[in-house]
Amino acid sequence: xxxxxxSLIPCxxxxxxxxxxxxxxxxxxxxxxxGRKPFDHMPGQCxxxxxxxxxxxxxxxxxxPTNTAYMEFSIxxxxxxxxxxxxxxxxxxxxxxxxxxxxxxxxxxxxGKDLLFIAGGIGLAPLRSVINYCRHYRKRYGSxxxxxxxxxxxxxxxxxxxxxxxxxxxxxxxxxxVDREAPEWTGHVGFVPDYVKSLHFDTNKTAVICGPPIMxxxxxxGLCELGFDKKQVYTTMELRMKCGIGKCxxxxxxxxxxxxxxxxxxxxxxxxxxxxx
Amino acid sequence: MYKxxxxxxxxxxxxxxxxxxxxxxxxxxxxxxxxxxxxxKTLSSKVxxxxxxxxxxxxxxxxxxxxxxxxxxxxxxxxxxxxxxxVIFGMRACDVKSLAILxxxxxxxxxxxxxxxxxxxxxxxxxxxxxxxxxxxxTTFGIDPSEPDGDAILYLDKDTLYLNIKTEKGAxxxxxxxxxxxxxxxxxxxxxxxxxxxxxxxxxxxxxxTTTFSSGKTDDFFSSxxxxxxxxxxxxxxxxxxxCPTCHCYDIKDFxxxxxxxxxxxxDSCMFSDFTxxxxxxxxxxxxxxxxxxxxxxxxxxxxxxxGIFSCVGCGRCLKSCPINMNIVKVMKALGGEGNGKQ
Ligand code: SF4
Ligand code: FES
Numbered sequence: 001x002x003x004x005x006x007s008l009i010p011c012x013x014x015x016x017x018x019x020x021x022x023x024x025x026x027x028x029x030x031x032x033x034x035g036r037k038p039f040d041h042m043p044g045q046c047x048x049x050x051x052x053x054x055x056x057x058x059x060x061x062x063x064x065p066t067n068t069a070y071m072e073f074s075i076x077x078x079x080x081x082x083x084x085x086x087x088x089x090x091x092x093x094x095x096x097x098x099x100x101x102x103x104x105x106x107x108x109x110x111x112g113k114d115l116l117f118i119a120g121g122i123g124l125a126p127l128r129s130v131i132n133y134c135r136h137y138r139k140r141y142g143s144x145x146x147x148x149x150x151x152x153x154x155x156x157x158x159x160x161x162x163x164x165x166x167x168x169x170x171x172x173x174x175x176x177x178v179d180r181e182a183p184e185w186t187g188h189v190g191f192v193p194d195y196v197k198s199l200h201f202d203t204n205k206t207a208v209i210c211g212p213p214i215m216x217x218x219x220x221x222g223l224c225e226l227g228f229d230k231k232q233v234y235t236t237m238e239l240r241m242k243c244g245i246g247k248c249x250x251x252x253x254x255x256x257x258x259x260x261x262x263x264x265x266x267x268x269x270x271x272x273x274x275x276x277x
Numbered sequence: 278m279y280k281x282x283x284x285x286x287x288x289x290x291x292x293x294x295x296x297x298x299x300x301x302x303x304x305x306x307x308x309x310x311x312x313x314x315x316x317x318k319t320l321s322s323k324v325x326x327x328x329x330x331x332x333x334x335x336x337x338x339x340x341x342x343x344x345x346x347x348x349x350x351x352x353x354x355x356x357x358x359x360x361x362x363x364v365i366f367g368m369r370a371c372d373v374k375s376l377a378i379l380x381x382x383x384x385x386x387x388x389x390x391x392x393x394x395x396x397x398x399x400x401x402x403x404x405x406x407x408x409x410x411x412x413x414x415x416t417t418f419g420i421d422p423s424e425p426d427g428d429a430i431l432y433l434d435k436d437t438l439y440l441n442i443k444t445e446k447g448a449x450x451x452x453x454x455x456x457x458x459x460x461x462x463x464x465x466x467x468x469x470x471x472x473x474x475x476x477x478x479x480x481x482x483x484x485x486x487t488t489t490f491s492s493g494k495t496d497d498f499f500s501s502x503x504x505x506x507x508x509x510x511x512x513x514x515x516x517x518x519x520x521c522p523t524c525h526c527y528d529i530k531d532f533x534x535x536x537x538x539x540x541x542x543x544x545d546s547c548m549f550s551d552f553t554x555x556x557x558x559x560x561x562x563x564x565x566x567x568x569x570x571x572x573x574x575x576x577x578x579x580x581x582x583x584x585g586i587f588s589c590v591g592c593g594r595c596l597k598s599c600p601i602n603m604n605i606v607k608v609m610k611a612l613g614g615e616g617n618g619k620q
Contacts, residue, residue, distance in 0.1 A: 004390055005390075006341075006357070006387075006388075006389070006390040006391070007387045007389075008341050008342070008389075008391075008529070008542075009341065009342050009353065009355060010342070010353070011353075012351055012352070012353060050531075052344035052346065052351065052531055052538040052540065053344070053346070053531050053533055053538045054531065055530075055531060056529060056531075056540075078556045078557060079555075079556030082556075089349070091349050092349045093349060093350050093351035094351070095344075095351070095353070238555075239553065239555070239560065240552075240553050240554065240555045242527070242528060242529045243527070243529070245387050246382075246385075247382055247383060247389060247525065247527075248526055248527045248528070248529070248542075248545070249525065249526030249527070249545075249547060249574075250526065250545075250552070250553065252547075252570070252574065252578065253560075254499075254573075254578060255577070255578040255581035255582050274496075274499040274573075276560050276561060276566060276570075277560050
């Protein structure tokens with residue numbers, strides 16, 4: 001029994017690279033203590049990271065499963081643990097456990113579909129995993145549209161990767177927007193939900209929305225106005241979590257546990273949950 | 278079935294304690310509590326103990342893992358040790374049933390090894406309730422206190438102690454009890470069982486019903502107006518959660534020790550205002566929402582996920598411990614589970 005694993009006992013991870021993405025987002029590259037990727041995952045799944053003594057919290061895994069060398073987490077500074085994470089240096093050991101939750105249906109419902117990814121701010125973190133997965137298995141999917149917005153140009157996470165890699169792929173169209181005019185910005189200006197509506201996407205697409213709750217709400221409304229069915233739209237949910245395995249009760253909404261039944265939900269499934277998220 | 282004279286109870290306890298760590302309910306001025314046996318302690322006959330014995334399987338606090346920190350480097354120390362067999366003596370039918378409810382949470386994939394270890398080693402001697410209390414409503418949830426689950430069942434009548442060994446684990450008691458108990462017929466406890474069943478029918482809460490709470494009723498109850506009224510004076514103290522044998526919410530926290538860091542878990546309550554607090558908001562800001570969560574979970578959400586089994590065993594502890602005199606019986610009645618109950 002002492003040798004049997006328990007989900008609550010993490011494994012050690014080493015931070016091998018820290019990239020500054022925006023004024024309040026950093027991307028951490030993590031490997032296990034043997035130098036390898038800590039564990040396998042699917043796009044949309046999460047992991048618990050901790051700095052012992054500070055705390056543990058759940059983060060979406062932003063690297064694609066097709067990256068077999070390491071894992072990446074894009075983390076916004078917004079609380080005690082994330083403040084600490086933003087202060088650590090390369091070489092710091094942390095703990096990591098997972099993967100947790102239900103992934104995007106990349107190997108089922110998404111197959112052969114034209115995909116529309118819509119992200120706001122740090123909401124790109126979980127989408128980056130699925131976008132890079134779909135880019136890797138490009139032939140399995142139809143066209144890919146990515147709408148991404150942030151408050152200011154400097155708040156766009158992964159900007160370099162978007163411009164230098166994603167936008168060069170065949171059949172991928174990128175639509176960037178920022179909330180307000182900015183001096184060096186020549187692209188679109190306006191909120192994501194409005195921008196999505198103005199783009200008049202074909203309603204045969206399968207859409208994924210990720211971002212702040214209010215943005216998800218209005219974007220979903222917009223898509224429905226364009227004629228999308230809620231069954232075609234996926235999103236991810238964020239709630240406070242402790243165990244990640246459906247036992248501590250923390251993330252319980254209705255008869256679902258976001259940590260294991262989510263974080264990915266199809267929008268028609270969300271409708272069946274009581275309205276408290 | 279085995280029996281001995283009732284006055285042999287101290288000898289029975291003493292014999293078991295020579296082989297196993299033994300825990301039993303003991304009377305104190307402000308109520309009975311489960312605690313470790315030592316010579317001379319006697320078995321309480323109270324229904325029920327203030328706190329449930331779930332803590333022998335799911336302790337109020339326990340270490341999950343220890344860390345050693347050395348500059349940027351870190352090591353993990355696994356604190357888990359194989360438990361030894363231990364005996365919980367005199368558990369009531371409701372409390373035994375609560376373990377089956379917790380099992381569905383902690384023993385489902387991925388298994389909680391901390392809990393599983395104790396469950397595998399805990400020998401449960403249940404005790405039939407010859408005098409159920411006025412606050413008991415276990416029968417509402419289909420529990421039969423005349424024939425509790427457990428590895429062995431204890432029956433006490435005026436002068437005799439009966440022990441019905443039900444499982445292999447329970448049979449481990451036969452060695453220590455050799456020479457103290459003797460064989461007898463199963464039907465020797467029939468009179469007591471019938472008496473208990475008669476008494477149960479007369480309990481004030483015996484007509485409380487669960488029929489309105491079948492699974493999948495989220496919408497019907499969630500938007501009900503009763504939550505505001507019922508929770509109006511709720512203090513959010515969490516007493517109900519801490520005495521509840523089926524509540525299983527926990528928190529995980531780190532604590533700096535002299536030579537490292539201890540990560541422990543402790544009981545938590547969905548009644549607490551910060552339970553769902555995140556750095557960017559809280560989905561349940563009002564006490565009425567937290568109150569609703571607790572009872573919806575017991576009466577609707579848990580049954581939806583677990584074949585219609587409710588996450589309440591009718592032990593009546595919350596009826597006695599809530600400072601504002603709120604409890605699940607009142608909630609059930611307000612939501613239509615009234616029956617002919619009097620309270
Ligand atoms: S119902 Fe009673 S015991 Fe439970 S939190 Fe409210 S005041 Fe406390
Ligand atoms: S985080 Fe513990 S139940 Fe979901």
